[in-house]
Amino acid sequence: MRSHSVGKNLVANTKTTLFTVPTRNMALWKLLYAFNNTSSAKTFSCWWYDKSENVEVAIASAYPLSSKTFFLFGDGNYVVLDEGDEIRAISETGSTTTVVITVELDARSTVQNFA
DSSP: EEEEEEEEEEEEEOEEEEOOOOOEEEEEEEEEEEEESSSSSSEEEEEEEEETTTTTEEEEEEEEEEETOOOEEEOOOOOEEEEEEEEEEEEEEOEEEEEEEEEEEEESSSOOOOO
């Protein structure tokens, strides 16, 4: 497995795809850190988009973040992502939110889909 991190400054009130699992890879989503960099409380949401089911699964939904505080997903927990799955996030209108995710990628020699 190979670790990979992505960092983005979210555009407020715009759902953003942070990461898409490449073809013939699986990934362990190990960390998501979201920081509210505004001077007031704002909300944050993030999802796992499961391509095989064409559904978004909420990890955090309108999670309240006080000024200069953060949301952390990780601490030994993880989500297994298959190729084409995505990690998506959005922050509330008027927010300035920074997001960092870390996944561990595992290349496969063949495509495996589980239904």
